[in-house]
Amino acid sequence: LDVVGDVLTRATVTTGEVKGVFINKSTGQPVGNAVVTLTPAGTGTVATATSDASGAFIVHSVATGNNAIAVNAQGYVSQTSTLTVVSGVTINLGTIQLTPAPLVTTITGTVTDAVSGAGLPNVDVSVVGTSLVAKTDSTGAYTISGVTALTFAVKASTIGYFSSWL
Numbered sequence: 032l033d034v035v036g037d038v039l040t041r042a043t044v045t046t047g048e049v050k051g052v053f054i055n056k057s058t059g060q061p062v063g064n065a066v067v068t069l070t071p072a073g074t075g076t077v078a079t080a081t082s083d084a085s086g087a088f089i090v091h092s093v094a095t096g097n098n099a100i101a102v103n104a105q106g107y108v109s110q111t112s113t114l115t116v117v118s119g120v121t122i123n124l125g126t127i128q129l130t131p132a133p134l135v136t137t138i139t140g141t142v143t144d145a146v147s148g149a150g151l152p153n154v155d156v157s158v159v160g161t162s163l164v165a166k167t168d169s170t171g172a173y174t175i176s177g178v179t180a181l182t183f184a185v186k187a188s189t190i191g192y193f194s195s196w197l
Contacts, residue, residue: 046118048122055131069114073096075096097115100112158178
């Protein structure tokens with residue numbers, strides 16, 4: 032009777048895992064549907080996961096070594112960092128606070144002559160402290176998009192008139 036022995040080889044682990052929980056920095060509530068992406072610095076496969084309703088996530092099969100980590104969630108400021116992953120190890124990032132994205136609004140208005148009430152064309156209207164500027168149309172109307180401050184001052188200026196702050 033000849034018996035041939037089986038040769039068993041141990042599987043080599045070449046990846047790690049990353050886990051954590053996302054919460055809203057302002058409210059402390061969990062953030063679901065946040066996408067976590069780990070991109071290896073050299074060769075390897077990009078690994079992703081999405082947080083569940085409790086904010087928890089776990090990214091499996093993350094390439095060992097240095098990885099860029101990116102977090103994106105609708106309504107929140109995106110975050111990036113770097114992380115060194117060790118084979119066979121689960122890195123627990125713990126609780127990660129996501130900052131709500133600033134609200135963006137649009138300002139509309141009309142610049143008029145204080146005496147006649149007529150709309151003034153070609154007036155420069157700006158949001159003070161920003162690079163946001165618009166020029167009034169032929170009726171004095173203007174629109175400025177992309178305002179992120181909750182409180183702001185608007186300045187209107189043109190030749191022949193004193194500048195006005197609103």
